[in-house]
Amino acid sequence: MTRRISGLTLGFPTGFQRAAAAGLLAAVLAIPALSGITAAPAAAQETPVKGGVLNSIVQPEPPTLMLGLNQQGPTQTVAGKIYQGLLTYDQKLEPMPSLAKSWTVSPDGLTYTFKLFENVTWHDGKPFTAKDVVFSTSKFLMEVHPRARAVFARCESITAPDDLTVEFKLKEPFPAFLQSFEVSSAPMVPAHIYEGSDFRANPANATPIGTGPFKLKEWVKGSHIQLVRNEAYYKQGLPYLDGITFRVIPDAASRSLALESGQVQQTQYSDVEPFEVPRLKALPNLDLSTKGYEFVAPLSWLEINHRVKPLDDKRFRKAIAYAIDRKFIRDKIWFGLGRVPTGPINSVVKFYDPKVTTYEPNVEKAKALLDEMGLKPDAKGVRATVKIMPMPYGETWTRLGEYLKQALGKAGIAVTLESTDAAGWSQRVANWDYEITTNFLYQYGDPALGVARTYISDNIRKGVLFTNTMGYSNPKVDALFASAAREIDPAKRQADYSEVQQILADELPVVWLLEMEFPTFLDKRVKNANKTAIGVNDTYEDVWLAAK
Amino acid sequence: MLGFAQLFASRLVKALAILIAIVVMNFFLVHAAPGDPAMVMAGEAGAADEKFVEQLRQQFGLDRPLHEQLATYVGKIAQGDLGFSYRQQRPVWDILAERLPATLILTLTAFLLALAAGVALGTLAAITVGTWADSAITVVALLAYATPIYWIGLMLSLLFSIQLGWLPAFGYETIGAGYTGLAHAADVAQHLILPVITLALFYMAGYARLTRASMLEVRGQDFVKTAKAKGLSQSHIVTRHVLRNAILPVITVAGIQAGQLVGGSILIETVFAWPGIGRLAFEAVLQRDYQVLLGIFLVTSVMVILFNILTDILYGIVDPRIQAAR
Numbered sequence: 019m020t021r022r023i024s025g026l027t028l029g030f031p032t033g034f035q036r037a038a039a040a041g042l043l044a045a046v047l048a049i050p051a052l053s054g055i056t057a058a059p060a061a062a063q064e065t066p067v068k069g070g071v072l073n074s075i076v077q078p079e080p081p082t083l084m085l086g087l088n089q090q091g092p093t094q095t096v097a098g099k100i101y102q103g104l105l106t107y108d109q110k111l112e113p114m115p116s117l118a119k120s121w122t123v124s125p126d127g128l129t130y131t132f133k134l135f136e137n138v139t140w141h142d143g144k145p146f147t148a149k150d151v152v153f154s155t156s157k158f159l160m161e162v163h164p165r166a167r168a169v170f171a172r173c174e175s176i177t178a179p180d181d182l183t184v185e186f187k188l189k190e191p192f193p194a195f196l197q198s199f200e201v202s203s204a205p206m207v208p209a210h211i212y213e214g215s216d217f218r219a220n221p222a223n224a225t226p227i228g229t230g231p232f233k234l235k236e237w238v239k240g241s242h243i244q245l246v247r248n249e250a251y252y253k254q255g256l257p258y259l260d261g262i263t264f265r266v267i268p269d270a271a272s273r274s275l276a277l278e279s280g281q282v283q284q285t286q287y288s289d290v291e292p293f294e295v296p297r298l299k300a301l302p303n304l305d306l307s308t309k310g311y312e313f314v315a316p317l318s319w320l321e322i323n324h325r326v327k328p329l330d331d332k333r334f335r336k337a338i339a340y341a342i343d344r345k346f347i348r349d350k351i352w353f354g355l356g357r358v359p360t361g362p363i364n365s366v367v368k369f370y371d372p373k374v375t376t377y378e379p380n381v382e383k384a385k386a387l388l389d390e391m392g393l394k395p396d397a398k399g400v401r402a403t404v405k406i407m408p409m410p411y412g413e414t415w416t417r418l419g420e421y422l423k424q425a426l427g428k429a430g431i432a433v434t435l436e437s438t439d440a441a442g443w444s445q446r447v448a449n450w451d452y453e454i455t456t457n458f459l460y461q462y463g464d465p466a467l468g469v470a471r472t473y474i475s476d477n478i479r480k481g482v483l484f485t486n487t488m489g490y491s492n493p494k495v496d497a498l499f500a501s502a503a504r505e506i507d508p509a510k511r512q513a514d515y516s517e518v519q520q521i522l523a524d525e526l527p528v529v530w531l532l533e534m535e536f537p538t539f540l541d542k543r544v545k546n547a548n549k550t551a552i553g554v555n556d557t558y559e560d561v562w563l564a565a566k
Numbered sequence: 567m568l569g570f571a572q573l574f575a576s577r578l579v580k581a582l583a584i585l586i587a588i589v590v591m592n593f594f595l596v597h598a599a600p601g602d603p604a605m606v607m608a609g610e611a612g613a614a615d616e617k618f619v620e621q622l623r624q625q626f627g628l629d630r631p632l633h634e635q636l637a638t639y640v641g642k643i644a645q646g647d648l649g650f651s652y653r654q655q656r657p658v659w660d661i662l663a664e665r666l667p668a669t670l671i672l673t674l675t676a677f678l679l680a681l682a683a684g685v686a687l688g689t690l691a692a693i694t695v696g697t698w699a700d701s702a703i704t705v706v707a708l709l710a711y712a713t714p715i716y717w718i719g720l721m722l723s724l725l726f727s728i729q730l731g732w733l734p735a736f737g738y739e740t741i742g743a744g745y746t747g748l749a750h751a752a753d754v755a756q757h758l759i760l761p762v763i764t765l766a767l768f769y770m771a772g773y774a775r776l777t778r779a780s781m782l783e784v785r786g787q788d789f790v791k792t793a794k795a796k797g798l799s800q801s802h803i804v805t806r807h808v809l810r811n812a813i814l815p816v817i818t819v820a821g822i823q824a825g826q827l828v829g830g831s832i833l834i835e836t837v838f839a840w841p842g843i844g845r846l847a848f849e850a851v852l853q854r855d856y857q858v859l860l861g862i863f864l865v866t867s868v869m870v871i872l873f874n875i876l877t878d879i880l881y882g883i884v885d886p887r888i889q890a891a892r
Binding site (some may be wrong): 071078079081082088089090091162164165167168218219223224238239240241242244261263265266267268269271272275276278279281438439440441442443444445446448459460479481482483484485 | 599600601602603605606607608609610611612613614615616617618619621625653654655656661664665668716720723724727728735736737738739741742835836837838839841842845846849851852853854
């Protein structure tokens, strides 16, 4: 779930910006030159202190904070403090307790039993029990949440043997089930408010009631969202922070200024444009981390419509792969953020296998493949013409489009760039009305949840985004993804996934471009933040602010 | 006085007809763009299935035929109901009412400041034509007019909030300060300074140049020479004879710009994170939030029509010949 459009980026002259920023930097650097003296108090500060308000950015402004109904990226970051899931995940994607204290999986892989924490209450004071979990997973999410619907539809039954125990019985083994309880994948919602109502039209959606460590105090549309401490939080003494304020700042340059001037202490996802990262990274009061995105593990690619000739020929797709330099894309367009991918599974996700065919940049190989297809250069050196429609999700994607035009041009593939906006893009991609576009999808902690959907033929569904919109179909790939999804022996699962990665890397249904990393900037005063696989979207129950 | 009332009434009737045409045209215009709000929301979610998009379309009423949607919409407008934003789950009027004050306070202040300063500077330039003062004003006006408005905004923000730390860089008020009464007004005023100056500089440049050119033209006319020959004082001639005649084109331009007060500050609102209606409009376009967009269009249209009528009336007051000739 979760995409952030980086808002409107005004065509700001970067050269000048750097010059102005250099002056600014000098001003900032002049202050904290006494680091030697502050070392001792810093050590003493490692004991958490209560109090303080963390300021961050929310961009673009979400339509609602009811996480069950909306899983847009910014909604998750804010509502992740209000709502909770049964589990959260560490940065190796192993499950950790959230609302569930412990859990067991039966040896046949069919029964998952969760024990809940005691004394948990909703923000309106009503107790949180197993009944809420059953309602959330079997009714609420099944009705409104596309990802959760696909997962919980696999359940034979969802029951509550007692107030603190929930039992999920599956129709067939699905080991990825345990990866499906993160807060945005399966947020727990209060049964006493939603039971029997029209979920989307419930007036309570405007005043979200969760179990999390923070409650919504005020949301001034277009300005800010203010969260305050939930005094009745079930973990004694937590949270440390008095509150968290998220400011709506639509302009990318202004967002960087806000971080630079200390008006916000945290930015996430696409708040800061990649070209700003090297400059902000150098500021002494900020820490940069690219961790905390393991659960989403975004992978971007050139999405190729196999219904258009000659894009249906794998030699042509391989020629594209050889014609582009993905290291260049990472270093010069994403300013070093990200990793060069080898195949369909992001290397931070389980069952990743690097032993596959890889494509080093080599224009000659590209030309040879095109020759083999009979695509000879005409008088102008053009062998084929394709249309590329870059994603309208910020300046960086536009730059990528311009690079692709240059790079493919060198191999004799002429590129026409098409431009569109988010709504137009969604419409055209979902309805297969494109030749090549750029896209990125999240992998959600397991190939069965976030990877298979792009390549299996069952998922060729016109009018629906994030399906197999290319129209790629290979029965062997379908079979391998299907057997891996229900295989409970990890070794056999690995074998299936390794084989499918080899096949896909050879057939190149899409051309993978980048395992994307997002920059999280945190002021050095912010402690304990960004420790799990969902990073900034986690509850922040134990995040605290050191004294200035 | 009767003539005035008649004029006003006939203009109102015409305005109403124009407004109806605008409502219908706008409706088709926003639906002509590719994609719909359900698709946008599916795109934002990063995951979708048929049911998700279907449910949303049904809830938004997008599954009905277009003419039926138009009939529903016009019917509601006739009853003074701007509709309901399903994306934000709130009535459109509430959303607009929340954003309008922020925009109006910003654009009206900037507009009045620009008008006063522009006319004053233009007059000064005209009476000192050819001297260093005239050149200075002309150059400043040209620069202010030619420089991209968001760039000025960012530079002012860099200088006054980041470097000097005198003024807040963005926002409408200090969050969580809980000011009331005078303290609140002072707080908002402080946040208002940079965006107002940025916006006013741009408009001011236009008014200054226009006033100067117009004054220079009027100054050479016979009745000004007559006035001089009568021995009237320089200041009397400038204010009562030259400026009063030269101000007409300025009123025309100001009338047009006043109509854009609601929608004309998108860039400023974006750079300064000002929670106004310009940004709302821009976001509504991207999100295909039809109802909100149509609501903003309607409010903007009404503003344009009102200011046009107002301009016409003002013409008559400044120059009685115009009304006589009607």
